[in-house]
Amino acid sequence: MAIAIGWGFVALVVYLSLTRIPPDLGIGVGLDFGHVVAYFWLMIWFAQLYRSVAARLLLVIGLFSMGVALEYLQGATGYRHFDYADMLRNLSGLAAGFLLAMTPMQNLLRAVESRAISRRRSA
Numbered sequence: 001m002a003i004a005i006g007w008g009f010v011a012l013v014v015y016l017s018l019t020r021i022p023p024d025l026g027i028g029v030g031l032d033f034g035h036v037v038a039y040f041w042l043m044i045w046f047a048q049l050y051r052s053v054a055a056r057l058l059l060v061i062g063l064f065s066m067g068v069a070l071e072y073l074q075g076a077t078g079y080r081h082f083d084y085a086d087m088l089r090n091l092s093g094l095a096a097g098f099l100l101a102m103t104p105m106q107n108l109l110r111a112v113e114s115r116a117i118s119r120r121r122s123a
Contacts, residue, residue, distance in 0.1 A: 002109060006045050010066070013038050017070040020079050035089035036096070039063060043097025048109035056101060060094050067091075 016022055016038070046059050067090035075082030100106075 002045075002049055002113070006042070006049065009042055009045060013042065014066075014070065018073060018077065018080070020077075032085075032089055035067075035086050036093040039067060039090040039093030040097045040100075041093075043094045044100060044105070045109070047097060047101035048106055051106070056098055060098055063094055064091055 016034075022034075042063055043056075043059060046063075047056050050056060050059060064087075068087055071082050071084075071086055074080035
């Protein structure tokens, strides 16, 4: 289930990257910060599922490659623009997620799942 949710997050990033008019979240931060947050979230989510350093490095490579491909696709749309800085923002989010996954935060998803399962069983 957690893997399917993760792929849903990937699909959301692809959609938001290629949609004609990205949603205005009204929180006073620009799309630049959105790149960092989106790729941080993807990394921290999948890093909780794939625990080895080698797997996490492959995640960084794969997600960064996806971000680069999306930037080129944005440039080809005619209504979005290509930006090398966005690639760096994506990478900074991935790096932050990778590093945070080396801390006890890597157990957050398991803790939430365990709590949800035990509540379901007791209900």
